[in-house]
Amino acid sequence: MKFIDEYRDKAGAERYARALAEITTRPWTIMEVCGGQTHAIVKFGIDQLLPPQITLVHGPGCPVCVTPLELIDKAIHIAGQPGVIFCSFGDMLRVPGSKSDLLSVKAAGGDVRIVYSPMDAVKIARDNPDKSVVFFAVGFETTAPANAMSVFQAAREKLTNFSILVSHVLVPPAMEAILGSSGNCVQGFLAAGHVCTVMGYTEYDPIAAKYRVPIVVTGFEPLDILQGVYLCVKQLEEGRHCVENQYTRAVQREGNLGAQDLIRRVFRVIPRKWRGVGEIPQSGFGLTPEYAGFDAEQRFGITDYTAEESGECISGQILQGHKKPRDCPAFGTRCTPEHPFGATMVSTEGACAAYYRYRRD
């Protein structure tokens, strides 16, 4: 298939593996930020083609994984209310909250629907004026424009029965939190290509300069990732630390200005809690005062939920690159995708779930 097969070419992958082996002289630890990249690395076995000195650690860029427990609990609370149609992207439905998950709410009679776009939820609101329609607005910068558009459109149509439960997080503050943490081992980053299609990559320049780390904007196919690693290692070996763009077929330096404008209109930057990591300042989006009427938390009066994570789970350390899934004594035994202890086992893009699925033996 065009635009897919050429990036999954075996001979090309082997060429990159050889080139990497030639330039690598020392051990390096590189973090791929995005869960989609983690999934591709483990699914295709990309890490097994790398020279032994290179360690890939898996970053926090899985929106399903980092959505905090109390937000899942809030979603479950709202979805169980009579007269509510709760809309969500598919992979949020299986994520366990403190006691239940959205699939179980559906099984118990709640009207929980999978949508492919937040605009579908707006349509459902339009078609069901007697119901309260709530969309679970989860994700990084990638999904923010469409989620912002749903609110913008609902406001224009004066749809009073539409609201969103916001759990938006941002990549650059998370990278800074990792680099600033004690015991940080990350020496270079593969930045999330899809996030950069929206935001561009100018905001990474100060991070690369301040922490002296190379940052390579990278795509999601095997050859993208191998090339991203190659560019990152080349910088490390040469003692450079700048922002480079591997994913030129999708990402421009300034990003998508129209999308950014829409985001700024509807959302403002606020502190956010990350599941497994904790609160990171200025690391997420909330609705601006102009659109606060679309905030499902306000509408359902559930702003003050708290929830406790399983004390045994090490997902926080995994999300920050300090540990790997196999370092956890519960991995694959007591903690499985059916019974996840925490963030990184709940989504297919979580590092633990990816290891469980493809590397269990």
Added chain:
Amino acid sequence: MTEFTSSCPIPINDYPHVLMAHGGGGRLTGQLIEKLFMPAFANAALARQHDGALLQIGRSRLAFSTDSYVVRPLFFPGGDIGALAVNGTVNDLAMCGARPLYLSAGFIIEEGLPMETLWRIVQSMTFAAEAAGVQLVTGDTKVVDKGKGDGIFINTAGIGVIETSLTIGPSSIRAGDAVIVSGDLGRHGMAIMSVREGLEFETVIESDCAPLAAPVQALLDAGIDVHCLRDLTRGGLASALNEIASASSLRIEIDEPAVPVREDVRGACEILGFDPLYVANEGRFIAIVPQSEAARTLEILRATAPGGEAAIIGNVQPATEVRHGLVTLKSQIGVARILDLLTGEQLPRIC
């Protein structure tokens, strides 16, 4: 007398309600069968865990199978619930190496279903039965209140006669056997998905819904030493291979680039974040045969199986201490990994 246990073998705490994933053909379905149904109904025919039960009645060996059909929409590109209900049971019988003969049909109809819809479904069943060479010889009709059914649910059961002396099933496969798929994968699942969710692609993906008794009969007639057959329904190729690997305690190795998937199906899967190896089919099967008969099997399947794209996709490996009862896959870039069972249904990803 067998011991009677009153407690539910699936911990209620884990799943106090049945979830959709319990019917998805993945890990939870397996759990339901293994922990709840198998112990409750325990008997020798059931214990074989094949697509149908194999029964010795007098001098005849019969295969007996049943399946229920709940599909929305009722009519989809390339098929409808009627054709599905006939072909599904015909195919389960064929996978036992049986010649399908007679089917029953049970209709659970929702009040208000247009009579014309019912007529179209019945017509479709008639055509499908004729094409598969079976007769619908008994049936039942129930009507439920409006809102208590999704238009119509159909159950079919079927019997077929086994004329081959081969034992077709996971217990017969041997290390070194070839794994052959009868055609390209994923069409049915993506056809349903695109209609159900209103997704439009450049081409209309049609279901692969088709009877498989003829290609199976062709293999048996040609004297192929068929070790195992399995039709690829919900849960797709990955689930079928995992079931076989687990039942045989051997390891099955698949070469991902060799698995035939049409470009439009691959494209639709890429968009939704689905893996075609887990997507449902309704007219495809795998045949596991000795390596020495692989080429001939391939030739026969290419000539007789629907889809016409039969391919050798892998082989059976000897079990080792750490690697047995599982499926491994060599990815497109040549690295091996596990091809696992899905925990639940495939869900479209966020981004």
